[in-house]
Amino acid sequence: xxxxxxxxxxxxxxxxxxxxxxxxxxxxxxxxxxxxxxxxxxxxxxxxxxxxxxxxxxxxxxxxxxxxxxxxxxxxxxxxxxxxxxxxxxxxxxxxxxxxxxxxxxxxxxxxxxxxxxxxxxxxxxxxxxxxxxxxxxxxxxxxxxxxxxxxxxxxxxxxxxxxxxxxxxxxxxxxxxxxxxxxxxxxxxxxxxxxxxxxxxxxxxxxxxxxxxxxxxxxxxxxxxxxxxxxxxxxxxxxxxxxxxxxxxxxxxxxxxxxxxxxxxxxxxxxxxxxxxxxxxxxxxxxxxxxxxxxxxxxxxxxxxxxxxxxxxxxxxxxxxxxxxxxxxxxxxxxxxxxxxxxxxxxxxxxxxxxxxxxxxxxxxxxxxxxxxxxx
Numbered sequence: 001x002x003x004x005x006x007x008x009x010x011x012x013x014x015x016x017x018x019x020x021x022x023x024x025x026x027x028x029x030x031x032x033x034x035x036x037x038x039x040x041x042x043x044x045x046x047x048x049x050x051x052x053x054x055x056x057x058x059x060x061x062x063x064x065x066x067x068x069x070x071x072x073x074x075x076x077x078x079x080x081x082x083x084x085x086x087x088x089x090x091x092x093x094x095x096x097x098x099x100x101x102x103x104x105x106x107x108x109x110x111x112x113x114x115x116x117x118x119x120x121x122x123x124x125x126x127x128x129x130x131x132x133x134x135x136x137x138x139x140x141x142x143x144x145x146x147x148x149x150x151x152x153x154x155x156x157x158x159x160x161x162x163x164x165x166x167x168x169x170x171x172x173x174x175x176x177x178x179x180x181x182x183x184x185x186x187x188x189x190x191x192x193x194x195x196x197x198x199x200x201x202x203x204x205x206x207x208x209x210x211x212x213x214x215x216x217x218x219x220x221x222x223x224x225x226x227x228x229x230x231x232x233x234x235x236x237x238x239x240x241x242x243x244x245x246x247x248x249x250x251x252x253x254x255x256x257x258x259x260x261x262x263x264x265x266x267x268x269x270x271x272x273x274x275x276x277x278x279x280x281x282x283x284x285x286x287x288x289x290x291x292x293x294x295x296x297x298x299x300x301x302x303x304x305x306x307x308x309x310x311x312x313x314x315x316x317x318x319x320x321x322x323x324x325x326x327x328x329x330x331x332x333x334x335x336x337x338x339x340x341x342x343x344x345x346x347x348x349x350x351x352x353x354x355x356x357x358x359x360x361x362x363x364x365x366x367x368x369x370x371x372x373x374x375x376x377x
Contacts, residue, residue, distance in 0.1 A: 001086045001087055002084060002085045002086050002087075003027040003029075003030040003031075003085060003086065003087045003088070003089065004030055004031045004032070004033060004082050004085045004087075004088045004089075005020065005023055005024065005027065005030045005031070005032045005033070005088075005089050005090075005091070006032075006033045006034070006080075006082075006088065006089070006090035006091070006092070006096045006097075006099050007020050007032065007033075007034045007090070007091050007092075007096055008034065008035060008073075008091075008092060008093060008094040008095060008096045009034055009035050009036040009037070009066060009094075010034050010036070010037040010038065010041060010042050010046065010051070011036060011037075011038045011041050011042075011063055011066065012038075012041050012042070013041075013042055013043055014207065015112070015184055015277070015278075015279045016091055016093060016112050017042050017043070017046065018184065018185055018187075018279065019091050019110060019112070019163070019184050019185065019359075020032075020042075020046060020091050021042075021043055021045050021046055021185075022185050022356065022359055022360050022363060023089060023091070023363065024045050024046055024049065025045060025360065026360065026363055026364060026367065026368075027089075028049075029049075030049070030089075031049070031050045031051075031052060031085075032046070032049050032050065032051045032052070033051075033052045033053075033054075033080055033082065033099060034051065034052075034053055034054070034096075035053065035054045035056055035057070035066070035073060035076055035077065035095065035096075036053065036054070036056055036057050036062055036063065036066045037051050037053050037057060038063040041063075052080075054076040054077065054079065054080055055076055055079060056069055056072060056073070056076045070094070070117060070139075071138075071142055073094060073095040073098075074095055074098055074146070074149045074150075074153075076095070077095040077096065077098035077099050077153075078098055078099070078100060080099045080100065081099070081100045081101075082099055082100065082101045082102070082105075083101075083102050084102075085101070085102070085105060086105065086106065087105070087106050087108070087367070088101045088105055088106070088107045088108070089108045089109075089110065089367065090107070090108070090109045090110065090157075091109075091110045091112065092109055092110070092111055092112065093111070093112035093113050093115070093116070093276075094115050094117075095115070095153075096109075097109040097111075097153050097154060097156075097157055098149070098150075098153040101156075106158055106159070107156065107157050107158045107159070108157070108158065108159045108160075108161060108366075108367065109154075109157040109159070109160055109161065110161040110162070110163065110182070111160060111161065111162045111163070111167055111171050111179065112163055112167065112184075112276055112277075113167050113170060113276040114150065114154075114167075114170055114171060114174040114175065115146060115150045116211075117139055117143075117146065118143060118146035118147045118150050119147065119150075119170075119174050150174075150175075151174070151175060154171075154174075154175040154177060155175075157177075159180075160175075160177045160178065160179035160180070161179055161180050161181075161182050161366070162179040162180070162181050162182075163181070163182070163183060163184045163276065163277045164181060164183060164184075164276065164277040164298050164301050165181055165301055166276060166277065166297050166298050166300070166301065167276050167277065168181050170276075180366065182359060182362045182363060182366065183277075183353075183354045183358070183359060183362075184277060184279060184354070184359060185354070185355070185356035185359035185360065186279055186282040186283060186286060186351055186354040186355060186356060186359075187283070187286075187356050188286045188348075188351055188352055188354075188355045188356065189355075189356070190256065190260065191260055191263060191283045191284075191286040191287050191351075192286060192287065192348070193264070193287065193288045193344055193345075193348055194260070194261070194264040194287065196261065196264045196265045197265065198264070198265055198266065198267060198288075198289060199265060199267075200229070200262065200265035200266045200267060201226070201227035201228060201229045201249075201266065201267060202221075202226060202227065202228045202229070202266060202267050202268055202269075202270050202292075202332075203228075203229050203231070203262055203263070203266035203267075203268070203269050203270065203284070204217055204228060204229070204230045204231070204232070204269070204270045204271075205230075205231045205232055205259065205262075205263075205269065205280050205284075206232045206273075206280055207232055207233070207234040208230075208232055208233060208234035208235065208236035208237045208240055209234050209235060209236060210235075210236060211273055211274070212236075212272075212273040213272040213273040213274075213294070213323065214230075214236055214240050214272075216272040216294075216323060216324070216325050216328055217248075217270050217272050217328070218240065218243060218244050218245065218248060219325035220270075220272075220325040220326075220328040220329045220332070221245060221247055221248055222245040222325075223245070224247065224329065224332075225247075226247065226332070227247050227248075227249065228247065228248045228249070228270065229248075229249050229251065229262065229266070230248060230249065230250045230251065231251050231252070231253070231254050231259060231262060232252070232253060233252050233253050237250070237252075260287065263283060263284045263286075263287040263289060264287040264288065264289065266284070266289055267289075268289060268290045268291065268292050268317070268335060269281060269284040269289065269290070269291045269292065269293075269317075270292055270328070271291055271292065271293035271294065271299065272293070272294050272323075272328055273294060274294055274296040274297040274323075275297045275298045275299065276297060276298055277297075277298035277301070277302070278293075278297070278298045278299060278302060281293060281299065281302050281303060281317070282302050282350075282351045282354050283351070285302075285303075285316050285317075285347040285348065285350055285351040286347075286348055286351035286352070287348075288344030288345070288347050288348050289344075289347065290315075290316055290317045290318070290335065290342045290347060291303050291316065291317035291318075292317060292318050292319075292320070292328070292331050292332060292335055293317055293318075293319055293320075294319070294320060294321075294323060294328075295319035295320060295321045296321075299319065300319075302350075302354070303316055303317040303319060304316040304317065304346075304350055305317065305318065305319040306318050306334070306335070306338055306341065306342075307319070313341060313342075313343040313346055314346050315341060315342060315346070316342070316346065316347045316350045317335075317342075318331045318334050318335045319331070
C-alpha cells in the first residue's frame with residue numbers, strides 16, 4: 001500500500017507535529033506533503049523522509065512570515081495533486097485537507113480543528129487589537145470565502161478523525177460531518193514522576209499567540225505575591241515582556257529536558273486559553289503536577305476538576321469558568337487552599353489514558369483495518 005501524509009506546515013514540534021510523528025512511524029516509507037518546510041525544525045522521524053512542499057515554500061525567508069500567507073494557502077493546497085497512492089492521511093488545522101487526491105483513493109483527515117480563522121475563533125486571534133488591526137478587517141472580509149472553501153475541502157475527505165470530543169462537535173457544526181475520536185499522543189515515558197520537590201513557581205508553557213490568553217495570566221499575577229515562569233515564544237512575546245509585572249519571568253523556548261524539570265517542580269500549570277485539546281496540561285500531569293485551566297474546550301476532557309471529582313485525591317486541577325483575571329486569581333486561591341488534595345499518582349494516572357502507545361495503537365487499528373465503507377461515524 002502506497003501512503004502519503006499531509007501536514008499544514010513543518011516549522012516546529014508542536015501538538016500536531018507529535019501526531020504526525022506517530023503516523024510517520026506507522027508509515028515509514030510514506031511521502032510527506034506540506035505547504036512550508038523549515039529544514040531542521042521538526043524531529044528526525046519526520047525530517048528523514050521525502051518531503052514535497054507547495055509553491056509557497058520557494059518564497060525567500062518564508063519561514064518567518066508564512067502565517068501571513070493564509071489567504072494564499074487554500075490555492076496552494078489545491079495545486080498539490082497527490083497521485084499514485086492508495087491511502088492519503090492529512091493532519092489538518094488549516095489547509096492540509098485541501099490537497100487533491102485521485103478519484104477513489106481513501107482520504108482520511110485527522111482534524112486538530114476546523115480552520116480557526118474561518119469559523120469560531122477569529123476574534124480570539126485579535127483579542128487585544130480587534131478594532132484597529134488591518135489584519136482583522138482583512139480576515140473579516142475573507143471569512144465567508146474561507147468558510148466556503150473549507151467546507152468544500154471537507155466534503156472531499158472520505159473519513160474524518162478528530163483529536164477530542166470538543167473538536168468532534170466542532171467538525172459536526174462546521175462541516176456537517178461525523179468523526180471518530182483518537183486522542184493525540186502524550187509522551188508519558190519521557191514526562192514522568194521525578195525525584196524533585198515541587199517548590200518552583202507557577203508555570204505557563206506554550207506559543208504566545210493571542211488566543212492562548214497570556215493577557216489573563218499577566219493581569220491575574222499583577223500585584224499577586226506569587227511568581228509565574230513563562231516558557232515559550234511567538235508573536236506576542238515582545239508585547240508580553242513589555243507589559244508583564246516584575247513577578248513574571250520569561251525563559252523563551254527550552255529543550256525538553258529543561259521543560260521536564262520545570263513541569264516536575266512547578267507549583268501548578270496556568271492554562272488560561274480555550275484550546276482545541278491541549279497536550280501541555282497532560283505532560284504536566286504525567287510529571288505529577290496539577291493544572292489551573294479555563295473550563296472550556298479540551299481542558300474539560302483532560303483535567304479532573306477539584307470541585308467535580310468524586311473521590312478523595314482524584315482531582316488533577318482546578319477549572320475557572322469566566323475568561324477574566326479575577327476568575328483566574330480566584331481559582332489560584334481555591335487551589336492553594338486545597339493544595340494537599342492533589343496526589344502525583346492520580347495526576348499521572350489521568351495522563352496515562354492519553355499515552356503515545358494508546359494513540360499509536362488506535363491509529364493502527366483504524367488505518368490498517370479492512371475498510372468497511374463507513375464515513376467515520
